[in-house]
Amino acid sequence: MDKMTIGDVPDMFDCVAQIFAEKKDELCQMDAAMGDGDLGLTMSKGYGALPGFLRDLQGEGDIGKMLFKGAMKMQNTVPSTMGTLMSSGVMQAGKSLKGKVELEPADMATFVTSFAEGIKKRGKCELGDRTILDSVDAGAEAAREAVADNADATFTDVMAAAVDGAKRGVEATKDMVPKFGKAAVHAAKAKGVADQGAVAGLYLLEGLGSYFAGRE
Template identity: 50%
Template sequence: MENVGFEQLAGLFASVGALFTQKREELCAMDAKLGDGDLGLTMSKGFAALPELMRAEAESAAGDVGKLLMKAGMKMSSLVPSTMGFLMSSGVMEGGKALKGRSEIDGAGLADYLEGFAAGVQKRGKCAQGQRTIYDAVKPAADAARSCSEENAAATPQAVIKAALEAAAEGVEKTKAMTPVFGKAAVHAAKCAGVPDQGAVAGYYMILGMYNYLCP
C-alpha cells in the first residue's frame, strides 16, 4: 500500500485509536501529575470512535476523503467535550478541509493533512511553539512532512509519516526544557522541569498510530 484511499481512511484512524487505547493509562498517569488526569480517556475515546463515525458518514461524503474527515471530526467533538477533545476534533476538521475534493491521500496530501491538523490545534488553542503543549509535537511534525514532500515530489505517505514521526519525537524531547503557560501545569511549573509535556506525548502517539498503519 502506498496512498491511502477513501475506503482505507477508517483503518488508518483505527490504528491511531488502538494505540491510544493501549496508552490510555500511561497518558492518564502523566496527566494526573500536571493536569486533570483524563488525557488518556479523552484521546482513546475520541480516536477510537473516529472509524465508526467515518463509516457512518461514508455515503454522504461520496468518496471525498476531506469531506469525510470534516464530517467525522465534527461528530467527534460532541463525544469528547473537553479542552483536548475540542483541539483534536478541530485538528481533524482543519486537516480534512485541506484535503477537500480528493479521493485519496498521497505523500503531499498527508503533509497537507498534518499542516491542517496543526493549524486547527493552533487556531482553537491559541497556542504557539515553545509553550509546552501538543502543538510542540504536531507543528514540527507537519513542518517535517511538508519538507519531505517538497524535497521529493514523489515522496510516499510512508516517507512523509516517517519524517513527521521523527520530528514529533524531537518536539516532545524539547518540551522537557519548556515552561508551561496553560492549565494546572502553569501553576506547578517547577515540577515540569525535565519531564515531557503529556499533550506533546499524545501528539507523538497520534502520529505513531498513523505510522503503524502505513509502515507495518
C-alpha cells in the same frame, strides 16, 4: 501503496485508536502529575469513536467532508479541552482536503500541517507554550521537508519523517514552561519532563504511520 481511497481512511484511524488504547494508562499517569489525569481517557474515547463515524460518512464521496463531519461527531463525544483541540485538528485537515477522493503521500503532510493549524487556531497557543502543538507542528515541518526533498516520497517516508520531527518536538518541551491550565500551576514540576499533550501528539502521528507499515 501509491494512493489511499476514502475506504482506507477509517482503517488508518483504527490504528490511531489502537495506539491510544495501548497508551491510555501511561497518558493518564503523565497527566495526573500536571493536569486532570484524564488525557488518556479523552484520547482513547475520542479516537476510539472516530473510525466508526468516518465509516458512517463514506457515502459523502469526499475525504475532506468525511473528516470534517466525523470530527464534529467526535467533538460531541469528548467535549473536553483536549477533545475539542483534537476535533479541531481533524476538522481543519478536512477543510484542506475537501474535494479529495484519493490521497497521495504529499496529502499526509497537508493533513499533519492542517491538524497543527487547527490546534493553534482553536487553542490560541503558540510554539514554545509547551502543548501538543510543539510536537505536531515539528512533525508537520518534517513531513513537508520529506515531500520537498523527495518527489518519490512514500506514505511511509512522509509519516516516518513526521514521527521523527514530533519526537524532537517532545524533547524540546522538557525545557519549556507551561502556560495553560493546571500545568501552569505546577510549572516548577515541569522542568525536565516532557509535556503530556506533546507526547499524545507524537502517539497520534505514530498511529497514523503504523497504518502504512507493511502496506508499501
